Amino acid sequence: MMIQVSQLAKIYSTGAHPVVALKDVNLEVKTGEFVSVMGPSGSGKSTLMNLLGCLDTPTSGSYKLDGIEISTLDDTGMARVRNIKIGFVFQNFNLLSRTTAQRNVELPMLYAGIDARERVRRATTALERVGLADRINYRPNQLSGGQVQRVAIARALVNEPAVLLADEPTGNLDTRSGEEIMAIFQDLNRGGATIVLVTHEWDIALHTSRIIHFRDGSLVDDEKVENPRKAVEQLTKLGPGNQNNTHASEISALVVPSGEVPFVQTVSEFDARRGDAQ
Numbered sequence: 242m243m244i245q246v247s248q249l250a251k252i253y254s255t256g257a258h259p260v261v262a263l264k265d266v267n268l269e270v271k272t273g274e275f276v277s278v279m280g281p282s283g284s285g286k287s288t289l290m291n292l293l294g295c296l297d298t299p300t301s302g303s304y305k306l307d308g309i310e311i312s313t314l315d316d317t318g319m320a321r322v323r324n325i326k327i328g329f330v331f332q333n334f335n336l337l338s339r340t341t342a343q344r345n346v347e348l349p350m351l352y353a354g355i356d357a358r359e360r361v362r363r364a365t366t367a368l369e370r371v372g373l374a375d376r377i378n379y380r381p382n383q384l385s386g387g388q389v390q391r392v393a394i395a396r397a398l399v400n401e402p403a404v405l406l407a408d409e410p411t412g413n414l415d416t417r418s419g420e421e422i423m424a425i426f427q428d429l430n431r432g433g434a435t436i437v438l439v440t441h442e443w444d445i446a447l448h449t450s451r452i453i454h455f456r457d458g459s460l461v462d463d464e465k466v467e468n469p470r471k472a473v474e475q476l477t478k479l480g481p482g483n484q485n486n487t488h489a490s491e492i493s494a495l496v497v498p499s500g501e502v503p504f505v506q507t508v509s510e511f512d513a514r515r516g517d518a519q
């Protein structure tokens with residue numbers, strides 16, 4: 242079992258009144274599953290992803306990732322698990338704006354202590370895999386929105402994580418770019434990747450094999466998708482597209498405007514950065 246969550250709860254006590262963001266969540270995700278997470282705004286989806294991504298600790302309950310009990314780890318232990326086991330396509334993990342696609346993708350490997358030649362090799366392979374072989378020396382502001390998101394996916398892949406976590410990876414994209422992203426995820430999933438993806442859109446969720454629904458912090462429904470939509474077929478139906486129809490400025494939220502400190506090592510750094518973004 243890749244993910245085992247039992248009786249997970251998260252209560253934020255920061256404001257005047259505590260907010261119960263998650264309660265009594267029980268969830269198992271098997272290795273190789275492709276799960277989407279849906280629910281209204283504020284229902285706890287990102288909170289769940291932060292816990293699954295070892296970016297935050299639950300108030301109570303247990304979380305095992307690939308057999309490791311996470312809820313008892315300290316910040317350093319969580320950072321280690323995060324670097325080895327998890328690939329993020331989160332809006333909080335922005336790309337460096339003044340750095341090429343190649344260097345952005347190398348970054349997690351730098352943290353993992355992988356030598357320069359291997360970093361270049363793996364970054365190039367990952368960018369080829371997401372269809373960006375001809376864009377490796379472009380900076381985020383020279384790429385379309387969909388291309389920026391594909392760089393983020395390439396970066397999430399390079400340490401060969403056990404789980405890919407994506408929080409609204411198609412949120413700001415047009416239909417074609419969204420299908421292109423889903424085609425990449427479906428390809429990775431066929432290759433054995435375990436993926437958990439948050440989305441507001443049924444059209445996107447129906448590309449995955451299972452949909453879990455949240456409401457007011459509770460997991461209220463868990464359904465199997467009988468015949469997931471195939472992104473490649475949807476793309477064929479859409480016909481040939483204009484390659485640059487989504488401009489990077491539309492999703493500038495994905496790009497660090499300044500500061501250039503993206504990949505966080507500890508929860509406190511993450512909180513500090515989240516504070517910056519607001």
Ligand SMILES: Nc1ncnc2c1ncn2[C@@H]1O[C@H](COP(=O)(O)OP(=O)(O)OP(=O)(O)O)[C@@H](O)[C@H]1O
Nearest residue numbers: 253255260262280281282283284285286287288289
């Ligand atoms: N750092 C925080 N401190 C206090 N409350 C928080 C914090 N993060 C989230 N919350 C609260 O927890 C609840 C769940 O938020 P969460 O971000 O998980 O929702 P969501 O389902 O991802 O929503 P959306 O679809 O809008 O992204 C909300 O009521 C939110 O205000």
Ligand SMILES: [Mg+2]
Nearest residue numbers: 286287288408
């Ligand atoms: Mg959210």
